[in-house]
Amino acid sequence: MGDYILEVEHLTKTFDTPRGPLLAVDDVSFNLERGKILGVVGESGSGKSTVGRMLVNLIRPTSGSVIFDKVDMATLSARQRRGRTKDIQMIFQDPFSSLDPRMTVHQLIEEPILQHRLIPDKAEREARVLDLMDTVGIARRLYYSFPHELDGGRRQRIGIARALATNPKFIVCDEPVSALDVSIQAQIINLLEELKEQFSLSYVFITHDLSVIYYLADEIIVMYMGRIVEKASSDELFANPLHPYTQALLSAIPSIDLNEKKNRIVLKGEIKSPINLPAECRFSGRCRHCHDTCRNVIPALKEVSLGHYVACTLFD
Ligand SMILES: Nc1ncnc2c1ncn2[C@@H]1O[C@H](COP(=O)(O)OP(=O)(O)OP(=O)(O)O)[C@@H](O)[C@H]1O
Ligand SMILES: [Mg+2]
Structure with missing residues (x-):
């Protein structure tokens, strides 16, 4: 058993909207080892910030649990929870709108x-x-x-x-450099890395930009419409992406090696509405490998090699 600062089990969040229930986060589970960085990537609307907000107690999960430093946050009284909140902090994307x-x-x-x-x-x-x-x-x-x-x-x-x-012991960084110039991004990322060492912190680092997370994260989860579609160590994910969505994300990172030819996978097809989702693979409408089964099941996350998990019918 690892020394986990954070254990997230079957975390789910449904928002009530005028058009019906919106499933923003669906059955998300992961652990974060103390002193490590977990990257969370996915495009806009995939539920990254909603996960982050549940981790720091800004919003309550519809179901599932967040176990912080061996304590289930839901079992704490309001007072105990307040005492704990100083251990858990968040850094936001847009420092301007989050500062008075x-x-x-x-x-x-x-x-x-x-x-x-x-x-x-x-x-x-x-x-x-x-x-x-x-x-x-x-x-x-x-x-x-x-x-x-x-x-x-x-x-x-x-x-x-x-x-x-x-x-704090743990910080959720929600797109902390996305609003910054590229030259400044590197400075802030270096600072965050130094601070992690200096103060023995653990991070969940949310970003839509895989290239930002490669050097930083120990492990990465890829989210698509509220679900984890792939999870692996950073090195493994970049060397051997398995989910068609991860492959598309990776192919979109510009290469610095001018000799390297990249075949960019351009995603086409419908993006599903997150309201009243049918029981099918959420990526099926955009997937170049989509087949009949994908329209009938929500693929579960399975370990296909040591520590490498993927949710895709191609790997059943
Ligand atoms: N308070 C809310 N009420 C209703 N729907 C919400 C609320 N917060 C988020 N959502 C919806 O939940 C889904 C996930 O949103 P979330 O902000 O977590 O995505 P994200 O991955 O952080 O996206 P981005 O990259 O744009 O920040 C979206 O469909 C969003 O519209
Ligand atoms: Mg967000």
């Missing part, structure tokens, strides 16, 4: 410390804010600056400092 524009850098970083009543003494708290600014690489002269005076990279550094302020 009327607050200064120092107020923004101080806010979670105040919320959790971590440091009662004002001078100590200010020292802690400065310390956090140093840790994430925001110059101290920006102490009284407002978010709109800063560039995207610095704003994301504030988001990271806020997440670190409560000394």
Whole structure:
């Protein structure tokens, strides 16, 4: 048995919408080993953020469980859960909309410390804010600056400092670099990697961009319309993608090797509505290997080689 910081079992979320129940996350299970990074990839609407929000307790699962550090979150009282929330933090995609524009850098970083009543003494708290600014690489002269005076990279550094302020054990990074220039993306990713080592953190790293996650993640799950379609170590997934959807995602990554010819798989066909889903493979309408069976079953996730799981009738 591994030392898991997070065990997710049959996690499901249905949203009630005017058009009917929308199954955003359907029977998602995975474990995260302490100190590791799990990548979650998939296109827009595949349920990545909904999974992330359930992990950090921002929304409640319809069914299934999130076991954090051996404790099932659903069994905790509201008070116990609040005590736990400082261990679990989230970094968001758009640092601008997640930061209150009327607050200064120092107020923004101080806010979670105040919320959790971590440091009662004002001078100590200010020292802690400065310390956090140093840790994430925001110059101290920006102490009284407002978010709109800063560039995207610095704003994301504030988001990271806020997440670190409560000394968490686990952070969900939801597209933390997608809104940033490519040159700044690398800086933020390096920072996140350094912080993970420095503070013994574990991450779930959500992205629609597989190339961002390759070097970072130990393991990757690929989601399609709320379900995991493939799960493997990062190296294995890139070397040997099995699900037709993963293959299409990988083929879309531009190669830096100009001599390497890539055959990009362009996905065609219908994208199903997530409302009132029929019992068939959700990818069937876009899959170049689709056959009769795919229209009649929801493929289960099966281990096809050690640690490599795929949900596709081609592997039955
Ligand atoms: N509060 C909500 N009410 C109703 N439907 C929702 C709600 N939140 C998400 N959804 C729906 O759930 C599905 C999954 O959304 P989610 O935001 O988790 O996807 P995502 O993979 O994070 O996409 P993106 O890459 O665009 O961020 C989508 O169909 C979305 O419209
Ligand atoms: Mg999202």
